[in-house]
Structures are given as structure tokens and as C-alpha cells.
Amino acid sequence: MKTYKVYAINDGTVIDHIPNAKALKVIDILGLENKGILTIGIGFSSRKMGRKDIIKIENKFLKKEETDKISLIAPNATINIIKNGKLTEKRKIELPAEYLNIIKCSNPNCITSKANVITRFKIVKTSPLILRCHHCERIISSGEIEIL
């Protein structure tokens, strides 16, 4: 019998190919903490990535607009939707239209740095990635992105 380090799930979402040690951040961004059963694997061997993390979320079928939120920290993650023990959908991460409360604005004089305000960033360019703060309109490039 094949043994699994992380148990297979019958229904739910599997997020694979998360960069090593980023699984907890992914859970945080997706707001999955205390929202049902999660199995988390950290530091698994991966041919492609060396080390990788994996998350299995039971009885939750995450939509594309939800999983695209992790594009900044896990751009090469794969999303597997499992129904009745079978893989029914496999997809890649794409850039969302907007990042909501994921990125910290680099402008210390932005209202989001001064008050309790949800940050919003829109994509200006994808290659290289350039974002604009919805509030102060400051431009940030991929090297300057700081996750909240």
C-alpha cells in the first residue's frame, strides 16, 4: 500500500508547488485559518523546486479569483480541485485584477500607512510587474513589494 506523507482528501482543494516555508502565508492570504480542516506539508522534496510546501483544504472548492490572490508569493503553485476522490480541475495561478489587503504600501505618507484602511493595488504592467496603490497612487515594482 502506498503511504502518503500528507493524507489524500476526498473533496476539496489541493494547493501544490508552494515555495518552501510559504504555506502558512498562503493560508493567511486566503483567510483559511480556523475555517475547517487543513493539512499542511512543509519542506517536501520536489524535482522542480528543490523544496516545496503543499496545502490540502477539505470540503472547500476555492475559486480562481480566490487562489489568484497568492500569485505574489506562490506564482508557480498548481491548484487541484478534488470531488469524490477524483481530480476534476487542475489550474495554474494567474495575476488578479487587484490585490486586496495583501501588499503594504511603500509610501509612509499613504493613508493606508496612517489609518486602519484595507490596501488595494491594481496592476499597471505585468512584465515586469508594476502595481499602483489605489489610495496614494504610488507605483511599486516587483522588487519593492512587501507582503502585509
Added chain:
Amino acid sequence: MDFKGKSIISIRDFDTEAFDRIIATARRIKKGEFAGCLMNKLLATLFFEPSTRTRLSFESAMRYLGGEVIGFSGTDYTSVKKGETLSDTIMTVSGYCDVIVIRHPVEGAARLASEISKVPVINAGDGANQHPTQTFLDLFTLSEFFPRLSDVRIGFLGDLKYGRTVHSLAYALSLFKAPMWFIAPDLLKMPAFLTDEIEENGSTTHETEDLEGVNETLDVLYVTRIQKERFGDMQEYERVAGCYRVTKKVVDILGKNIKIMHPLPRVDEIAREVDDLENALYFHQAHNGIPVRQAVLGLVLGAIR
């Protein structure tokens, strides 16, 4: 674009059609149309930091169209001093008036206010970010002298790195595809991302460190103040500020048809001797703040359709 009920926060929220609408409305107001159209309407001016032209011209604009004004300038005698949040102030005040004009030292404050307020919010400056009605009045002033904004050959002189006025006007004119010259010392040159965006919108841009580097005839020179505090070395500041001073002689070199604009306040980047020349538009430009802000108030309040 239907302006009724809309907040005016950033120049990036508008297209050329919206600019043309504001210009056309301001022109009709200047001819005396729409008198009294804001009767029984109330404006709240919330100035969290000082202003001369913007606050007074908004208040004049409201009163000239028959409306009333409440508000504060500086937060010393408000609940802000007691620690009230911007969100609570806006939520409260939006129940007291028909439209809010806000100036705030923090960037993004006006956008946040517009998302909380029940009535339209007009941004009268949020830190170094946006001041859209300044851009509208700049466009309106240009339109009085140049029938097609796409043809205006405009040079921007001075602090192009930090100047929000320049950034907004250059962006707006790029939507009309007007050709532009950016004249600034290396330390204060236009941010590259903005120049790229302006070119992507269809404008041609030329960068040079001094006016001598402009080899073609300009229609307009838009001058901005070079701020001392941007320089660590005062000798360097004196040298740069001296190179960017517009005098009668400079106007002569630029040609008799050149128009000189400036968002004001100025320090000494335009010599007083230029004020009397027909080329000087800056006070006329400041006075255009009234019809343009009347147009904006009338449109967002739905009194001008």
C-alpha cells in the same frame, strides 16, 4: 460621463471627453450662464492644512452660483484634535452638506473620504498626490488660447520630480497626445514611469537639462518652483535655481508668442518684470479657478446637466 453624484479625486479617473465637458461648462459659466443654479445647496470645505487660492476660490465659486459654505481651515478647533478619525469626520460631515471639498496632508485621504461619504467629494489636494481641479483650470486656461489641446507644444520647467501639478497636467495632456518638453536638472527630472506612461498614451516627449536644449519653438512654458528643501547642498540649490529663472530676456529668447504659466505660489522663479508682459498667464490662470470650480460643483451636484 455623467458627473452627477461623482467624486472628483484623481486626474486618472477622467478621459478627454470629461475634460472637454468641464472646459465647455466653465466657458459657458464665464459668459454668465447658470447663475443661481446652486441655490439651497451647501458646500463643506474641510481643509486639514492651509491653502489660499484653492479654498477661497471654491468658496467664491459656490457663493457666486447662489450656494452656501460651511467648513474649517486647520484642525485646531475641530474634533480631529480630540483624535477623531478621518472616516468618522467624513461620515458625520457628509450628513451636513450636499458636497465636500477636502484638502489633507496624507496621500490617499481624499480617495478614502470619497468611499465613505454619502455626498460627492472633491479633492483639493492630498499630500503630494493629486489636485485635479488645478489640472482642470490649467487645461481650461490652455483651451482659451489654443483651440486644440493636442497641438499645444508645452515645456515644463523646474521641479518635475516632486511636482504633483506637473505630473497631473502632463498626464492629462498626454490623453490629448500633446507634444511635451521636460526641462529640469538631473536631480529633479520627470520620473521615468510617468514619462513612459505619457509616451504610451501617444505624446512625444523630449528631455533636456536647460532651456537652451529646447531647439524648437514652444507655445507654452509651464514653470514650477524649485524647492530648497530638496537639496542637501545650498550652493547646488543656488546654482540650479539661478539657471531656471524666467526673466524678460528669457521670454524674448523663447519668442513673442510664448505663454508663461505657473500654478502659484511662486518665489523668484519668474521675475516680477515678466508679470506685465502679455505672455504672462499665471494670474489669469489663477482667476480661472473660479469658473472651473463652479463648473465642477454645478456638474457633481447635478445643477448643470
